[in-house]
Amino acid sequence: MKEDTILLEFEKYLIDNLPEAKSFHPYFDKALTEMLKAGGKRFRPYLLLSVVDSYEPLLLKNAFAPAAAIEYIHTYSLIHDDLPIFDDADLRRGHPTLHVTYDEVTAVLVGDALNTHAFYLIASAPLSSDIKVELAKELSLNAGLNGMVLGQAIDCYFENQKLDFEKLKFLHIHKTAKLIAASLKMGAIISNTSKDIQNLLYDIGLDLGLLFQIEDDLIDATKDSAEIGKPTNNDTQKNSFVNLFTIEGAKEKKREMIEIIEDKLSDLKPSLRNRLQDIVNKYFK
16 A cells, blocks of 8 residues: 555544543643644654555554554653753644643643553554554553653753763664664564564664654754744754764764665565665655
8 A cells, every 4th residue: 555545544543533531621632632633744653554564454454553552652752852841842743832832731641641542552453462462562662661761861861961972872772763663563563474574673663763863863953943843953952963973974874874774674575675765765865
């Protein structure tokens, strides 16, 4: 199935199955769905769905719930990342951030709700119990204390302290790359591929995540906030690839990562190799 078709069908599923918080709270239910409705690239869900479409296309619609779970986790992380205690951003996906529209308490609790509801989506997916257990393990491992949360902790603690390259990689592998890697591996788990394929896709995902972070750092340093729908020039005190290597150095690292990824793609079946190559071309070239 073509990328546009997959994304359109997934978007319809996402909007048709938005979470509800039924109570007399005056605006929590609206706030809960606001950032999901605001859009975004749906990059991580698309990675999962691309793997399923390449290996087991008949399971594609069954995979929408786990793909949505990843988007819920990603969206919760953005909501928390934008809070005054973190980046204090007032714009996300071209939309005012939740703590600006409502208040900090609402933003924190919406993030908490999306985080926990992600695992309800996996538990409710039309997949076998064994597969759902593996998906929950993979998502929690890579989003939690040994993944994205650890990366965020390191990122915050070491602001205004320049890390060396190995520590910078560790930070961004955990904060950004592990959730991207989990997206690919979860698609492979749903498709019941071999462990070798699952591990290869996870490895490619880690490289893709670092490439994604380098590109994000370059965007922050070179683009206007109105153009990309979120604040830019926001990383001057952070450990970014631009701050360590300069803009030109980060561009060289980006080229190196693309070469590494393209070399590893050659070990995949043609349909998935071509799909992932298209993603690299679209987002990073």
